[in-house]
Amino acid sequence: MKYISILGASGSIGTQTLDVIRAHPDKFRLAAASVGKNVEAARRLIAEFSPRLVAVADRGAYETLYSEYGGRLAIVYGEEGLVEAAVCSEADIVVTAVVGSIGLVPTLKAIEAGKTIALANKETLVVAGHLVTAAAEKHNVPLLPVDSEHSAIFQCLQGEKHEHVEKLILTASGGSFRDKTREELAHVTVEEALCHPNWSMGAKITIDSATMMNKGFEVIEAHWLFRLPYERIEVVLHRESVIHSLVEFRDTSVLAQLGTPDMRVPIQYALTYPERLPLSVAKPLNLATLGTLHFAPVDFDRYRCLRFAYEAGKRGGSLPVVLNAANEEAVAAFLAGRIPFLAIEEWIERALERHRLVSDPQLEEIREIDADTRAYVRSLLS
Numbered sequence: 001m002k003y004i005s006i007l008g009a010s011g012s013i014g015t016q017t018l019d020v021i022r023a024h025p026d027k028f029r030l031a032a033a034s035v036g037k038n039v040e041a042a043r044r045l046i047a048e049f050s051p052r053l054v055a056v057a058d059r060g061a062y063e064t065l066y067s068e069y070g071g072r073l074a075i076v077y078g079e080e081g082l083v084e085a086a087v088c089s090e091a092d093i094v095v096t097a098v099v100g101s102i103g104l105v106p107t108l109k110a111i112e113a114g115k116t117i118a119l120a121n122k123e124t125l126v127v128a129g130h131l132v133t134a135a136a137e138k139h140n141v142p143l144l145p146v147d148s149e150h151s152a153i154f155q156c157l158q159g160e161k162h163e164h165v166e167k168l169i170l171t172a173s174g175g176s177f178r179d180k181t182r183e184e185l186a187h188v189t190v191e192e193a194l195c196h197p198n199w200s201m202g203a204k205i206t207i208d209s210a211t212m213m214n215k216g217f218e219v220i221e222a223h224w225l226f227r228l229p230y231e232r233i234e235v236v237l238h239r240e241s242v243i244h245s246l247v248e249f250r251d252t253s254v255l256a257q258l259g260t261p262d263m264r265v266p267i268q269y270a271l272t273y274p275e276r277l278p279l280s281v282a283k284p285l286n287l288a289t290l291g292t293l294h295f296a297p298v299d300f301d302r303y304r305c306l307r308f309a310y311e312a313g314k315r316g317g318s319l320p321v322v323l324n325a326a327n328e329e330a331v332a333a334f335l336a337g338r339i340p341f342l343a344i345e346e347w348i349e350r351a352l353e354r355h356r357l358v359s360d361p362q363l364e365e366i367r368e369i370d371a372d373t374r375a376y377v378r379s380l381l382s
């Protein structure tokens, strides 16, 4: 039996992780969970999975849940509560499924506590890949990718030697606006942006997919997970999201991982690795029915956020922290209807240009740069 803690259990990845646990009650048990403010989701998972501990980010939601369950199970609050869920003594595996850089500290604490990490929260590796990978190495903790592209690459690399890898090729759907011109992007709505062509995901990552910042983050995530320079990590447009990513080897042989777009597959693989279990809820791929798959090169002028991410990743240091913090603030402002879609990349560019690079930032500096960037980007609103 593996005991699981889910950080972000009420979200898209969190609820799909609960689906996997539900599908294999003889293999997995929920030890702890966190929610942000979703009281109803917390009530449901407590009733069904009886975790020992539930962490809640929102004060009001915490008070409601504490009044209902306090004494029967641990209801804990805020960032400290999130860390308690991450280090919960019962848990073997921590699924990091919160959104944003709020996931960094609990992930580091979980690593220090020796937990296996099933990593969905890519922002953690964007802002502090150097700290997270060093901590995982020091504590001999596996970082198992949940992100579909990284799970694909991880699967392709099983049994392969690092020195035999030529490059990684990440596939990108192109997001909600892939068929629009740049001119048309000036007038798109939040509602339109939230319609991803292939995946049903949380709001923030769906916007990141539309700007392709998601792919930029994934390039940085791949750099840290698979230890390859940015020059050997490529992106190709692939409309169908059926090939989840590819690895090219030195002899030009290319391995790919395919499947219908269903996050429960990579989530389950991270939880069962190195084993595989059946997943009856997932739909098998039928290539004959599918008929055709499409590929195209990425235009870095059309998707400027992807260019920013490559540049920030290559220059390194504190730039990816700024990239992420500016993006989180700009996306939140767009989702709140306060700025147009194209202002997202404009604000990120301004934040990056203004920043004075700090090389090898430690946790406290990362937190300061994150806060400073957020304050700057918010000031652009007024």
Ligand SMILES: NC(=O)C1=CN([C@@H]2O[C@H](COP(=O)(O)OP(=O)(O)OC[C@H]3O[C@@H](n4cnc5c(N)ncnc54)[C@H](OP(=O)(O)O)[C@@H]3O)[C@@H](O)[C@H]2O)C=CC1
Binding pocket: 007, 008, 009, 010, 011, 012, 013, 014, 034, 035, 036, 037, 038, 039, 057, 082, 096, 097, 098, 099, 100, 102, 120, 121, 122, 123, 146, 147, 148, 199, 200, 201, 202, 203, 204, 205, 263
């Ligand atoms: N969705 C997907 O298919 C994929 C997601 N990812 C990555 O996984 C992560 C989660 O994404 P996704 O599931 O889509 O996101 P969602 O927005 O669906 O879920 C986010 C979760 O985080 C919680 N949360 C939000 N803000 C806070 C906070 N300040 N403190 C504590 N908890 C908080 C939410 O709680 P509440 O609901 O109560 O507000 C919710 O449980 C992201 O990093 C994303 O990039 C990676 C690959 C695929």
Ligand SMILES: CC(=O)[C@@H](O)[C@H](O)COP(=O)(O)O
Binding pocket: 147, 148, 149, 171, 172, 173, 174, 175, 199, 208, 209, 210, 214, 215, 263
């Ligand atoms: C499901 C998943 O892993 C997402 O990160 C997905 O990759 C988004 O797709 P695009 O960023 O390619 O639109």
Ligand SMILES: [Mn+2]
Binding pocket: 147, 148, 149, 218
């Ligand atoms: Mn992905």
